[in-house]
Amino acid sequence: MTPVSALRWTRRLPLSGRVGLFFVLFWALAALVGPLLAPYPIGAFVDQNVFSGASGQFLLGTDYLGRDVLSRVLLAARYTIGLGTGAALLACLCGTGLALTAVVSPAWLDELLSRFMDTLISIPSKILALVMVAAFGSSLWLLLLIAGITYIPGNYRIARALAVNLNQLDFVAVARARGEGRFYIAVREILPNMIHPLLTDLGLRFVFIVLLLSALSFLGLGVQPPAADLGSLVRENISGIAEGAPALIVPALAIATLTVGVNLLIDALPRGGRRG
């Protein structure tokens, strides 16, 4: 996509889509280059006071231990966005891939996959995380894997329901009568028609995963201190709520703008997959 066509594409989006695109780009940029711009090291105690307000020295104030909030938010954004995007993609790619396999396969394989997903969905995500962290020790890759696996069955259910309906339609029957293979039918006939709802689902999974990560951080299973994700920033500064400390408000706003932005953008994407 050339810059010109990208600009034209942007102009065609409705206002809500442009707002969403702005937030998504803003946070993507923050995640990429933000840590380089951070004025202080992430874990450094730089202020004698806690929950101080915005000032020339600390643009967004300091947190409950007197650390610089701007630096911590910039770094936390990288963890949240990186883990969230990675895990959401993992969940949706696996879920949709398995769903398409199930739909074009013989009934026994569909049954097997679906019952396996039912088993997976019945395991509480936090218990799963506890067991995994206890067994392997906490690491970013493990978090990514746990968050991803937790949301595979949900995506699988949605993708399978969509694909089963599409599989009944005449254009799939025509493709089968033409002698097309299963892979072609799944990828070229069915998949393009479910892209839009699946993107919406991806946005939803992303939001769920951000919430799961902050819950895990609360249990001490998530991103390990002194590093933090946006959810754990909110949680650790919760005592600042009475004084309206920026240390609490800024990461909360960050989560809000990020998740709302992602959903606005996805909802505004043109219908019909690759149209435009």
Add this chain to the structure above:
Amino acid sequence: MTPAHVTVAGLTIEAQTDDGSTLVIVDDVSFSIEKGQVLALIGESGSGKTTIALSLLGHVRPGARIVGGSVRLGDQEITALDMAQLRSLRGNRIAYVAQSAAAAFNPSRTVMDQVIEPALAHRIMQRPAAQAKAVALFGALGLPNPGKIGERYPHQLSGGQLQRLMAAMALITGPELIIFDEPTTALDVTTQIGVLQAFRSAVRDLGTTAVYVSHDLAVVAQMADHIVVLNKGRIREAGTTDQILHAPRDDYTRTLMAAARPVPTTGPAESDTARPLLQVDGLTAGYGKVDARGVPAIPVLHDLSFSLQRGEILGVIGESGSGKSTLARAIAGLLPPARGAVRLDGRTLPPGLAGRCRDQFRQIQIVFQNADVALNPAHSVGEILRRPLAFYHGLRGTAADARVAELLDRTRLPGTLADRRCTDLSGGQKQRVNLARALAAGPDLILCDEVTSALDTVVGAAILDLLAELRQELGIAMMFISHDISTVRAICDDVMVLYAGHAVDQGPRSAYAAPPSHPYTDMLIASVPEMRTDWLPDGAGALALPPIGGIDDSAALCSFLPRCPSRITGRCDRAFPPHRQLLSGNAILCHLEEHELRGSRQHAEAR
């Protein structure tokens, strides 16, 4: 002259399109109806006929608005009423009968509750009085067992019965004006005739003013006193039914009349007695588990045998549920037959898709009825046509592009369409793309499953011409599946009549021109409305059948027995009917002798 009951003057309705421009969908339409008269609005889809009919209810669809003109019922101006006043009018003084009764009924409530709802909602009657009136209407509309039918749920009733119940619901409040919006379009011809009779007698007896919306001139001829012909939101011609039918003044009306009665075409004269292209022997197919004798749990097709020469068109005809589409699916391999063999060019085809080779796939192409779901909305027209070219012939790049252009040209589509998505096309264009995709394979046999049924008469007639031309020029054989016997008789060389999965009548087209034929074929032919006003016999639509003794359910009997007007006690209720070869050339499945059948055709026509 009495003042008109309904007056529409200078009605103009505009709609907003997606790109923000306005589109005039009804343009300066004026007409009036006298009390107790029936006016028909006729036209193709997009002619604005439904929009006008809805405006009589004071309703416009979202995005559209009335920009000028007036709609008057009696001395009331409908366009000036507010929501509350309209609500007291609708379902009370003006009633509406929609096209699909099956979709208009709530499946979780009994039909009685729904039929009397307008009377209760407008506080016209108490429940017992309303129920009594409903039962009287059920009787007047020719519904079976009027006293009990109200207790049933919509899924327990047939389409024709639901359509009559819908009329009962409209008539329960004794409306001044009733609007029928294509009420029989979704019905089989054999069902349509009874529903039309019921509607006509009910409207006449009650002296209700009615507006009948339809695309079918022959149907309208039975119902209406006056006809308004619409095209693209404008009135092309208006007049009495007799004048429109016998002396149409407008070219467009003449086009409509011509399209309704397709001209018979002839195939290649060569009588090729060599190996038939397609030979089907004892085909039995259905759904569910197949038992030891090779009969599936839910059999759909029973022991069908026929053959088809190269370049020939075989017409397969029957009402919904007769197994026509299942036959196409079984031949294409989408539904492996339980028993019987399908031979293509002398070679036996593997029953299912697995095991067929790519060349066998190429030889048989299937074209489905509904192009909306038969074309992948995510692909462009070019992509849709290029796939079979690459798949069967390995054509890619400029060679494929050239072939796509050629295919579009052959199906009379503009070449610029290749880059468009099929969601942007009209119904007729979609059906042409659907055909072009089948042609791209270079097939020997095309299975056409109701390809014209979802289209307007004029558009459908053009598709029929295209099919005849393809057969003529490319020598492609076709199996043409339809529920419309006049279309089938126009383009097919041989005709097979299916009833409940049995081939009850099989023979060359010429054999159907004159009696005798199977009683069901007679019924089908007699049910096709003709373009004259006196075609539809009077009555409420329930025809008396010869009485027959207790039918033994366990024995295999003639499947048409419960509806047969020529059945004979002692013969038809004993055993399965034999195959009988008639002098005219068709083979039928019937107990009756040839001279007895001659009488039955006259009987059916005399009705």
